[in-house]
Amino acid sequence: MQSEFWHEKWQKQEIGFHLDEVNKVLLKYWPTLNARPGQTVLVPLCGKSLDVVWLRQQGLTVIGVELSELAIAELADTISTELQLPVEREQQEQAVVYRMPGVTLIAADFFDLSPMAHVDWVYDRAALVALPEAMRRDYARQLRAVSGCAPQLLVTLDYHQPSMSGPPFALSDEEVQQHYSSHYHIEVLESRELIEQEPRFRERGLDSFIQRTYKLLPR
Numbered sequence: 001m002q003s004e005f006w007h008e009k010w011q012k013q014e015i016g017f018h019l020d021e022v023n024k025v026l027l028k029y030w031p032t033l034n035a036r037p038g039q040t041v042l043v044p045l046c047g048k049s050l051d052v053v054w055l056r057q058q059g060l061t062v063i064g065v066e067l068s069e070l071a072i073a074e075l076a077d078t079i080s081t082e083l084q085l086p087v088e089r090e091q092q093e094q095a096v097v098y099r100m101p102g103v104t105l106i107a108a109d110f111f112d113l114s115p116m117a118h119v120d121w122v123y124d125r126a127a128l129v130a131l132p133e134a135m136r137r138d139y140a141r142q143l144r145a146v147s148g149c150a151p152q153l154l155v156t157l158d159y160h161q162p163s164m165s166g167p168p169f170a171l172s173d174e175e176v177q178q179h180y181s182s183h184y185h186i187e188v189l190e191s192r193e194l195i196e197q198e199p200r201f202r203e204r205g206l207d208s209f210i211q212r213t214y215k216l217l218p219r
């Protein structure tokens with residue numbers, strides 16, 4: 001999926017994926033991971049997700065990566081207002097970085113990132129499923145490289161792909177295993193049918209829309 005596609009989505013504010021609340025599976029399952037305050041969590045393809053704010057409120061150091069600077073600037077503004085944190089913007093060669101105490105937001109192409117010094121956790125909600133099949137293998141490889149195979153909370157979606165074109169793209173359990181089973185022990189924490197709560201996807205031709213939440217622990 002070309003960068004231009006996403007820049008245009010953000011410019012036109014066609015961001016149906018954005019939630020005006022913290023994701024319920026994050027609230028439910030993050031505490032079961034026993035992450036400790038001060039640890040670092042990477043949120044790839046973070047958009048302007050309020051999940052980043054919540055993770056920072058748990059005492060974690062958060063690194064968010066997102067293609068759109070529009071999204072990153074808005075998220076930085078929300079965090080700095082809600083948590084009363086000063087924010088600094090730095091223009092780099094291939095990225096714009098917004099820094100606040102305990103939060104680094106990087107406006108850049110995730111595929112251009114170098115491995116990070118230390119990542120304790122990864123939270124992937126609507127990142128892997130945002131990408132077409134041809135890019136997902138590279139994404140999974142890049143995520144493993146950038147994070148040093150840090151443990152992950154991964155949220156995917158699954159549906160009959162021929163009935164609807166993505167994004168979001170359907171991700172079977174088999175595909176998750178293909179990307180990650182050589183490096184992680186994979187546990188399905190929850191598999192939930194969302195079609196009743198998501199009528200917009202029924203309108204797009206689906207009769208099932210399953211959200212799966214996984215815990216991935218390095219082998």
Ligand SMILES: C[S@@+](CC[C@H](N)C(=O)[O-])C[C@H]1O[C@@H](n2cnc3c(N)ncnc32)[C@H](O)[C@@H]1O
Nearest residue numbers: 006017045046047049066067109110125126130
């Ligand atoms: C479906 S949205 C999910 C955003 C966020 N995780 C959330 O839960 O609201 C996918 C996001 O990935 C971003 N994105 C797509 N390709 C990217 C890339 N190569 N590098 C960084 N961000 C990317 C898009 O701009 C978009 O904001």
